[in-house]
Amino acid sequence: MDSMTLIAIASIVTAGLTIAMGSIGPALGEGRAVATALSSLAQQPDSAATITRTLFVGLAMIESIAIYCFVVSMILLFANPFWNHVIAQVAGK
Amino acid sequence: MDSMTLIAIASIVTAGLTIAMGSIGPALGEGRAVATALSSLAQQPDSAATITRTLFVGLAMIESIAIYCFVVSMILLFANPFWNHVIAQVAGK
Amino acid sequence: MDSMTLIAIASIVTAGLTIAMGSIGPALGEGRAVATALSSLAQQPDSAATITRTLFVGLAMIESIAIYCFVVSMILLFANPFWNHVIAQVAGK
Amino acid sequence: MDSMTLIAIASIVTAGLTIAMGSIGPALGEGRAVATALSSLAQQPDSAATITRTLFVGLAMIESIAIYCFVVSMILLFANPFWNHVIAQVAGK
Amino acid sequence: MDSMTLIAIASIVTAGLTIAMGSIGPALGEGRAVATALSSLAQQPDSAATITRTLFVGLAMIESIAIYCFVVSMILLFANPFWNHVIAQVAGK
Amino acid sequence: MDSMTLIAIASIVTAGLTIAMGSIGPALGEGRAVATALSSLAQQPDSAATITRTLFVGLAMIESIAIYCFVVSMILLFANPFWNHVIAQVAGK
Amino acid sequence: MDSMTLIAIASIVTAGLTIAMGSIGPALGEGRAVATALSSLAQQPDSAATITRTLFVGLAMIESIAIYCFVVSMILLFANPFWNHVIAQVAGK
Amino acid sequence: MDSMTLIAIASIVTAGLTIAMGSIGPALGEGRAVATALSSLAQQPDSAATITRTLFVGLAMIESIAIYCFVVSMILLFANPFWNHVIAQVAGK
Amino acid sequence: MDSMTLIAIASIVTAGLTIAMGSIGPALGEGRAVATALSSLAQQPDSAATITRTLFVGLAMIESIAIYCFVVSMILLFANPFWNHVIAQVAGK
Amino acid sequence: MDSMTLIAIASIVTAGLTIAMGSIGPALGEGRAVATALSSLAQQPDSAATITRTLFVGLAMIESIAIYCFVVSMILLFANPFWNHVIAQVAGK
Amino acid sequence: MDSMTLIAIASIVTAGLTIAMGSIGPALGEGRAVATALSSLAQQPDSAATITRTLFVGLAMIESIAIYCFVVSMILLFANPFWNHVIAQVAGK
Amino acid sequence: MDSMTLIAIASIVTAGLTIAMGSIGPALGEGRAVATALSSLAQQPDSAATITRTLFVGLAMIESIAIYCFVVSMILLFANPFWNHVIAQVAGK
Amino acid sequence: MDSMTLIAIASIVTAGLTIAMGSIGPALGEGRAVATALSSLAQQPDSAATITRTLFVGLAMIESIAIYCFVVSMILLFANPFWNHVIAQVAGK
Amino acid sequence: MDSMTLIAIASIVTAGLTIAMGSIGPALGEGRAVATALSSLAQQPDSAATITRTLFVGLAMIESIAIYCFVVSMILLFANPFWNHVIAQVAGK
Structure with missing residues (x-):
């Protein structure tokens, strides 16, 4: 039963660290993208449609990286x- | 009972660290987004509606990353x- | 009684570190949001109402991340x- | 008596580190907020009332994060x- | 069975860390690219087609690096x- | 007597590290606040009273965080x- | 069989870390190159052909460094x- | 006599590290405050009295944090x- | 056979880390060079030939450093x- | 004699590290103060007396922090x- | 034969780390030099000859530092x- | 003779690290001071005497911190x- | 023969790390110096002789620090x- | 003979690390000083004599810190x- 415990512990710790570390990059990247979108909107309100559309495509691609981490977790x-x-193996033993 | 204790400890430590580390990125990203929203509002008060709407969508996407960490925790x-x-296993023993 | 002690120690250390590490990101993010709010108020005093309202919504969302850490703690x-x-288990033994 | 000592040590070390690490973020965030408040006051002395009121609300929210750490400590x-x-347990033994 | 357990643990931990660490660079890089695209759109709305096309090619190349990590994971x-x-080997034994 | 020694050592080390680590954030934050106060005074000498009063309130709040660390120490x-x-326990033994 | 296991573990861990660490530099570098390309396009739309061509050559060279890591992995x-x-050796034994 | 030695070593190491780590923040903070004071004096020589007075109050508050560390040391x-x-205890034995 | 295994492990780990760590500097350096080339092209389209030639010489020299790491790997x-x-030695034994 | 050696080693290592770590902050702080003093002198040569006097008071306060470290060392x-x-104790034995 | 293995392992690991760590500084330094050369060319196309010659001398000196690391490796x-x-020694034994 | 060796090793390692770590701060601080002195000289050649004199006093104070480290070493x-x-003790034995 | 092996390993590892770590500072410093030289040449082509001469003296002094590390290696x-x-000692035994 | 080996190893490792770590600060500091000297020369070619003289005095003082490390090494x-x-001791035995 020892080998089962070790694999359980490794899975628990890795699952947590994967999403924890994997949240740093996407969150900062999305924060930057949203921030620039807002200042661009303030600077050029007329092209709000293009800016918003490009922002959502970009956020989707960055979010996809966070999703990879969540999926692995x-x-x-x-x-x-x-x-x-x-x-x-244990059950069939 | 040893294997149970080890899994409990790993779960406790990982649950705490996951939300603790996972709070750094989203908090900084949201802080940046909110900060730019405010300076954009000051610069272009007329388009407050668009800016606020885009800000809330962006905050929701960044918050979602923090939520992933909270869910895993x-x-x-x-x-x-x-x-x-x-x-x-212990109960059925 | 050993297993109880180990879980107690892990809980104490993790509870402390969770809120300690989880305070860094939100505090910096809120500091940035408040700072920009103040300079926006100085730049555009007329739209103080919109700025203050947006600031409070943003602070609430950032604070929520700190609250997650506090709740886990x-x-x-x-x-x-x-x-x-x-x-x-010990009592029922 | 060993288990009591270990819990005591873990509590002492965690209590100290919690408030020590938890002081970094809020102190920097408040420093930033106060600094911007002062330069905003110099730039727009007429809206001193609004700036000061917003500053105090912001400081209160940032301070609350430091208070969480202090409470846990x-x-x-x-x-x-x-x-x-x-x-x-020891007394009842 | 010991050798099997060790390989399992190494695989679990490495799979998680690979995608977790591999998400930091691409997410920040994409955030930067999207951010500049938005401010470029605000500055030169007429060339939106060229900017968007170049952005998508760039995002694809940066995303490919994140995909390498995901594939290895x-x-x-x-x-x-x-x-x-x-x-x-174990089965054939 | 061993348990007494261990608690003494943990207390000594934690007391020192708490105030040492807890001095970094407040000192940097106060330095920033004072610096901005001085450049604001140079820019707008007429509102020296408001600036100085706000500075002292801000310094008091930042100092309070350093005091928390000193109190725990x-x-x-x-x-x-x-x-x-x-x-x-030792005396009553 | 022990020597085989150790080599397997070292290969697994190194394969993951190589591509994980090797993704940070190229991703950031490509993000920077794409970002500047976009702002250059906005600034000088007439020379889009030259800018795009130079960008692709540059991306290819940076990507080649990421490919080295992927190949080793x-x-x-x-x-x-x-x-x-x-x-x-094991088979021939 | 072993317990005495351990406490002595912990005290020596902590005393040194406390003042060493505690000197980083205040020194940087004071350097920043003094630097801004000097550039403010160059910019607005007429209000030298107010600037110098505010500088000394600020330096006193930052220095007080360094003093806390020195006192603990x-x-x-x-x-x-x-x-x-x-x-x-040793003497009374 | 133990000595053979240890050398194999050291070689595997070092080969991976060498190219992984060696990719950070060149990738960032090339990203910076390409980025400046693009903004220079936008600023001075007439001297595109000189800029592109100098860029390729520079990229070749930076790439050569990455090649050193790849060769050692x-x-x-x-x-x-x-x-x-x-x-x-093992064969001749 | 063992306890004597351990205390000697702890004292040697701590004495060195205290002044080594304690030199980083003050040196950087003084460098910043001196640098700003020089650029202030270039900008406003007429108030050289006030600037130099304030610089020396500031340097004295920063130097005092380095002196604390030297004294403890x-x-x-x-x-x-x-x-x-x-x-x-050893002599009186 | 143990001593031979240890020296082999130390040589392998050090050879890899030397060129890996030694590539960071020169690559970043060359990237900076090339980047400035390009923006200087765009700013002053007439003095392309002088700029290119000085760039090559500078690159040669920075590359020489990377070569030192490669030579030691x-x-x-x-x-x-x-x-x-x-x-x-082993052969003569 | 063991206690003698340990003290010798601690002294060697500490002597080296003290001056090595102690060189970082002063060197950077002096570099900054000299750099500002040069740009001040270029900006205001008439007050070269005052600038040079203040620079030497400042360099002397920063150098004094490096000297503390050298003295301890x-x-x-x-x-x-x-x-x-x-x-x-060994001789008198 | 053990003592010989240990000294050999320490020498190998230290020789590599000395030149590896010692290459970071000089390479970055030279990169900065060359970069400024190039932008100065672009800004003031007439004084190319003075700039080039001063650059070579400066590069020689920075290179000398890298040479110290190479010599020790x-x-x-x-x-x-x-x-x-x-x-x-071994030979004379 | 063991004590001799340990002191030799400590000396080798410390000698290398001292000059390696001690090269970072001075190299960066000198790079900054040389860089500013060059841009000052480009800005004010008439005062080349004063700038060059002050640069050499400054470089000499920064180099002296690197020399301290080399001397200890x-x-x-x-x-x-x-x-x-x-x-x-060994010889006289």
């Missing part, structure tokens, strides 16, 4: 192939 | 699959 | 599910 | 639930 | 050659 | 509840 | 000379 | 309550 | 003198 | 109370 | 005096 | 009281 | 007094 | 008092 918690292998 | 505390497995 | 101190489990 | 020193549990 | 989780070798 | 040295408990 | 996973040597 | 070297307790 | 993987010595 | 080397106690 | 791999001594 | 190498005590 | 590899002593 | 390699003591 969820896989480690709920669809961990290594954990499943060990559980199957 | 809550899962580790209250719906931890590894902990549940170990508890079930 | 309080849960670890006063409603720790792992601690409760161990206490129940 | 005091709880760990004087109302530590884990310490109380261990003391009760 | 997925390989380590679901197509790990070292894990497959060990599993085959 | 003093409590750890001269009114340490854990140390008192251990001393009482 | 792939070699470590799928064409690792040390792993092949150990496998051959 | 001196207490640890010459009025250490834990050391006194241990010495008394 | 390849030597460690495929022409490692220490590994060859150990292999020869 | 010297106390640890030549008037170390803990060392004296141990020496006396 | 090559010496450690292919002309390592300590390795040669140990090999000779 | 020399004391540790050639007039180390702890080393002298141990040597005397 | 070479001494450690090829004229190491401690290694020579040990070799002599 | 050389003392540790070739005139190490602790090494001499140990050698004498």
